[in-house]
Amino acid sequence: MKILVTGGTGTLGNSFVKNALKDNIDVRIASRRQPQEPLTEWSFLDLESGEGLKNSLLDVDVVLHAATSPVKNTSAIDVEGTKKLIEACKESRVKHLIFPSIVGIESLPMAYYQSKTEAEKIIKEGGVPYTIVRATQFHSLMDSLFHTLTKFPLSILPGQLKCQSVDVDEVASYLMELCQLTPQGTVDDFGGPEILTLKEMYTVWEQHRHPKSLLIPLSYLPISLFKAMKEGKNTNIEQKRGKKTWEEWIKEN
Structure with missing residues (x-):
């Protein structure tokens, strides 16, 4: 089995x-920029233009489509790029496309999440055997968020928003399990082991990171995205599948 990983240089x-390499799996990274310290075979791929798709998919059995662009060119990469990938997968007779998505995206009014929802639909209707699995936010993303907030002497924190962060390595391990299976369609969400408010997460983070800035709690913002996250639309209490807690991850990193 040979696996192609789009966005193989991302988190x-x-x-x-x-x-994959620990398990001696044949894996190829596809991305626009070659990794500075390549772990394995690399192939150039520009999803926006489609350049490099044919070469990247050569002799590939399974595609893990992890390429994404949450900040800019989101529609071009996550939507149109996914369309190009699907067509190329059909031409190359790829046996299995695995797409990691995000929990609650249909309920969160954010352009990036809308693009992910559209990408899911493209994959479902694209004609390539697929597995879609949604995961909650990664511990590392929340760590980066708090680091960014505390760069300033004074910041605000919408502390009542909920999160169910998960260890990215646990999600990656589960994706590897899916690679060994036949296409499953849409499978259950993969959430972290606990649902915490941002205030609770920050309290843990502060104890171990010791930031110098002052964060002021914010109880209300008239923004629909914040309302949805306060209600926990980005979580799934029935799918606490990850094992490593936020505090355990913080202590190790």
Whole structure:
């Protein structure tokens, strides 16, 4: 079995590749920029233009489609790029496309999440055997968020928002399990082991990171996205599948 990882240099892709190599799985990274320290075979791929798709998919059995662009060119990469990938997978007769998505995206009014929802639909209707699995936010993302907030002497924190963060390595390990199976369609969400408010998460983070800035709690913002996260639309209490808690991850990193 040969696996192609689009977005193989990203947080999830990189974790998956390391996991695959430990198990002696034949894996190829596809991205626009070659990794400075390549772990394995690399192939140039520009999803926006489609350049490199044919070469990247050569002799590939399974595609882990982890490429994404949450900040800019989101529609071009996550939507149109996924369309191009699907067509190329059909031409190359790829046996299995695995798409890691995000929990609650249909309920969270955010352009990036809308693009992920559209990408899911494209994959479902695309004609390539697929597995879609949604995960909650990664511990590392929340760590980066708090680091960014505390760069300033004074910041605000919408502390009542909920989160169910998960260890990216646990998600990557599960994705590897899915690679060994036949296409499953849409499978159950993969959430972290606990649901916490941002205030609770920050309290833990502050104890171990010791920031110098002052964060002021914010109880209300008239923004629909914040309302949805306060209600926990980005979590799934029935799918606490990850094992490593937020505090355990913080202590290790």
